Amino acid sequence: MNLLSLILRSLSSRKTSTLLTALGAALGVALVSAVVVLGHEVESSYRNSGSGFPMIVGPKGSPMQLVLNTVYHLDKSPGLMPYRAYEELRDARWVRLAVPYAVGDSFRGFRVVGTTDSIFTERFTPLPKQPLVIAQGRAFKHDSKFLNHLIDDLRGKAVAASRPSSESSGHHHHDHSHEIIAEAVVGATVARELGLKIGDKIEPTHGVEGGKDHKHEHLWTLTGILAPTSTAIDRLVFISLESFFGIEDHQQGALLPDSGDVGLSAAIVYPAAATQRAIMLPRLNKRSDIQAVSPSEVIRGLLDIVGNVDKVLLLEAVLAVIVAVLGTAVAIYNLMNERLREIAILRAVGARRFQVLLLVVGESVFVASLGAIAGLAAGRGLIAAVSDRVAATAGFVPDPLAYVPVSLGDSVPAVPFEVITLVAVVVVSAIAGLLPAAKAYSADVARHLAPPT
Amino acid sequence: MSSDTALVVEGVTKAWRSPSGTDRRVLDHVGFVVERGSSMCVTGGSGSGKTTLLHILAGLVNPDAGSVILGGQSLFTLGEAARDRFRARHIGYMFQVFNLVGMLSAMENVALPLVFAGESASSAQTRAGALLERLGLSGKSDHRPQALSVGEQQRVALARAVVAEPWLLLADEPTASLDPANAEMALELLASEASRTGASTVIVTHDPAVRARFALQLTVGGGT
Ligand SMILES: Nc1ncnc2c1ncn2[C@@H]1O[C@H](COP(=O)(O)OP(=O)(O)OP(=O)(O)O)[C@@H](O)[C@H]1O
Ligand SMILES: [Mg+2]
Numbered sequence: 123m124n125l126l127s128l129i130l131r132s133l134s135s136r137k138t139s140t141l142l143t144a145l146g147a148a149l150g151v152a153l154v155s156a157v158v159v160l161g162h163e164v165e166s167s168y169r170n171s172g173s174g175f176p177m178i179v180g181p182k183g184s185p186m187q188l189v190l191n192t193v194y195h196l197d198k199s200p201g202l203m204p205y206r207a208y209e210e211l212r213d214a215r216w217v218r219l220a221v222p223y224a225v226g227d228s229f230r231g232f233r234v235v236g237t238t239d240s241i242f243t244e245r246f247t248p249l250p251k252q253p254l255v256i257a258q259g260r261a262f263k264h265d266s267k268f269l270n271h272l273i274d275d276l277r278g279k280a281v282a283a284s285r286p287s288s289e290s291s292g293h294h295h296h297d298h299s300h301e302i303i304a305e306a307v308v309g310a311t312v313a314r315e316l317g318l319k320i321g322d323k324i325e326p327t328h329g330v331e332g333g334k335d336h337k338h339e340h341l342w343t344l345t346g347i348l349a350p351t352s353t354a355i356d357r358l359v360f361i362s363l364e365s366f367f368g369i370e371d372h373q374q375g376a377l378l379p380d381s382g383d384v385g386l387s388a389a390i391v392y393p394a395a396a397t398q399r400a401i402m403l404p405r406l407n408k409r410s411d412i413q414a415v416s417p418s419e420v421i422r423g424l425l426d427i428v429g430n431v432d433k434v435l436l437l438e439a440v441l442a443v444i445v446a447v448l449g450t451a452v453a454i455y456n457l458m459n460e461r462l463r464e465i466a467i468l469r470a471v472g473a474r475r476f477q478v479l480l481l482v483v484g485e486s487v488f489v490a491s492l493g494a495i496a497g498l499a500a501g502r503g504l505i506a507a508v509s510d511r512v513a514a515t516a517g518f519v520p521d522p523l524a525y526v527p528v529s530l531g532d533s534v535p536a537v538p539f540e541v542i543t544l545v546a547v548v549v550v551s552a553i554a555g556l557l558p559a560a561k562a563y564s565a566d567v568a569r570h571l572a573p574p575t
Numbered sequence: 576m577s578s579d580t581a582l583v584v585e586g587v588t589k590a591w592r593s594p595s596g597t598d599r600r601v602l603d604h605v606g607f608v609v610e611r612g613s614s615m616c617v618t619g620g621s622g623s624g625k626t627t628l629l630h631i632l633a634g635l636v637n638p639d640a641g642s643v644i645l646g647g648q649s650l651f652t653l654g655e656a657a658r659d660r661f662r663a664r665h666i667g668y669m670f671q672v673f674n675l676v677g678m679l680s681a682m683e684n685v686a687l688p689l690v691f692a693g694e695s696a697s698s699a700q701t702r703a704g705a706l707l708e709r710l711g712l713s714g715k716s717d718h719r720p721q722a723l724s725v726g727e728q729q730r731v732a733l734a735r736a737v738v739a740e741p742w743l744l745l746a747d748e749p750t751a752s753l754d755p756a757n758a759e760m761a762l763e764l765l766a767s768e769a770s771r772t773g774a775s776t777v778i779v780t781h782d783p784a785v786r787a788r789f790a791l792q793l794t795v796g797g798g799t
Binding site for chain 2: 127128131463467470473476477
């Protein structure tokens with residue numbers, strides 16, 4: 123039996139009060155932990171996918187909307203850019219890879235992207251240096267000749283639509299739908315949540331919110347399931363661009379009569395050399411038909427806003443912890459009057475003033491730390507519990523076990539934020555514990571040894 | 576007269592301030608000597624200062640004047656922390672009420688003075704357990720005080736007072752809350768433990784039957 127076991131005895135003899143006060147500290151710390159881990163995950167995931175997509179080209183408009191829609195599949199598509207601009211980029215010397223994105227459909231709540239098989243065959247890296255991997259099955263079939271044919275056909279319709287007369291009907295009209303191979307590859311989350319298997323038929327609907335809009339009466343065959351990426355890609359359905367444009371509804375919406383062209387939502391551009399990005403961004407932005415953005419720059423701006431929200435939340439959470447830790451000390455203080463006799467007995471059998479001080483401070487520290495440890499675990503648990511929700515609403519998957527280091531300066535190695543939190547709780551609870559401890563320290567031993575009257 | 580391990584008290588004076596603000600002198604130049612291994616009984620009316628005297632002998636209350644020397648060591652020339660440690664090693668105290676610590680088992684209560692005297696937890700528990708066994712409480716060492724009879728609580732309090740083999744054993748009304756049979760047994764055990772450890776004993780009592788056992792007697796509060 124030493125001071126520590128005396129502390130434990132004293133606390134366990136007042137279990138309810140101990141547990142309640144520890145719970146208070148746990149709630150505060152859980153809040154801190156959840157905010158810190160989530161903030162870290164927001165930042166790292168947005169930063170990662172920002173650098174996974176070096177450049178995005180799309181219609182003129184809000185750069186933020188273009189990035190949110192193309193990288194995170196949030197928000198509405200900002201509009202359409204001419205398909206011709208994509209073709210130019212695709213064939214430009216400075217471009218290593220240009221990936222077309224046509225969006226606007228969904229399948230049971232998951233967004234559909236029409237694109238080419240270049241996302242599988244070329245180095246398409248939604249996360250830095252990590253190409254897409256097909257975990258099961260194979261890529262969808264993509265026929266570029268057929269696609270070109272279809273685009274030409276649609277361009278003809280667009281030109282016809284721009285003319286006032288209605289001679290267009292009958293001109294050049296082919297029904298391609300019977301020739302199209304309609305296949306789909308889905309992200310890991312789509313397959314898991316909908317329980318899809320290779321060979322299943324899926325039927326996208328028009329519109330991205332819910333599935334109330336009418337169906338296309340076309341079925342796509344599932345040929346592949348992607349390995350998880352922890353990005354918005356896990357929640358996507360990829361189909362070939364020609365099968366996307368083959369749908370009558372899309373043809374109506376995709377025509378750009380003003381430019382006599384077909385419309386495309388965006389193109390993701392990987393320059394051949396890193397230096398090209400800085401050179402080409404301003405040049406492309408001089409054009410009147412498209413804009414080019416660097417997602418990492420746009421996201422840095424976004425993070426500055428999110429970061430401030432984060433700081434306010436964190437401040438509130440830290441205040442909650444301080445209040446909770448003070449609460450543990452106050453609870454001990456409130457019980458102190460009843461315990462002065464016990465303190466006096468300990469003094470009378472030889473405990474020194476300093477030892478009773480340590481005893482009481484130790485109780486405060488122990489309860490607060492117990493709560494803090496439980497709270498740190500609960501915070502991580504909270505992230506695990508909301509991770510699917512976050513994925514659906516924010517376009518990334520937070521990792522509940524993410525390592526979240528805090529840098530204390532250049533000369534000191536970074537430590538997990540849990541260590542900092544625990545140290546802070548110990549320090550605050552020790553200081554707060556001095557309040558009841560002072561009462562024990564200064565107790566008049568002889569007076570409290572007397573029988574209670 | 577050997578001063579070695581004997582208790583020498585000289586000119587101890589103590590006044591308490593009453594709530595009305597006037598000082599009331601409860602001990603007025605009290606002096607006596609208790610030789611090593613012998614015992615003394617303190618009597619006096621209620622409120623006469625008996626407990627106050629024991630508190631001073633234990634170094635728990637500072638006298639206004641006078642000195643207490645135990646085993647050649649003057650209690651009130653020691654600093655407070657040193658006096659606390661000295662008390663843990665050399666002074667055993669049985670309180671007027673038993674004052675056992677409710678959150679600790681009987682054995683842990685007994686081990687407390689040893690722990691505060693710096694002994695390791697395991698050796699303190701071993702010694703406490705052996706002593707409880709000698710006092711016939713071997714089956715009760717894990718019980719909380721609340722789960723013990725009054726007589727048993729008294730024996731645990733005795734064990735705690737003598738476990739460190741103190742030079743001085745102080746007992747405040749050790750038989751007051753016991754029935755005659757238990758009181759008899761408590762006095763026997765107290766005497767035998769004191770002689771076994773060689774402690775000097777000071778007992779406060781108002782019971783004439785108890786007083787009759789002691790050759791050396793002191794009456795306090797005669798002035799009122
Ligand atoms: N800590 C204290 N502060 C102020 N007055 C005190 C204090 N302790 C004792 N007194 C007063 O000193 C007087 C003597 O008290 P003490 O407890 O020594 O008497 P006692 O002889 O032990 O009495 P009893 O037989 O009732 O136990 C009482 O009037 C008491 O009120
Ligand atoms: Mg008394």
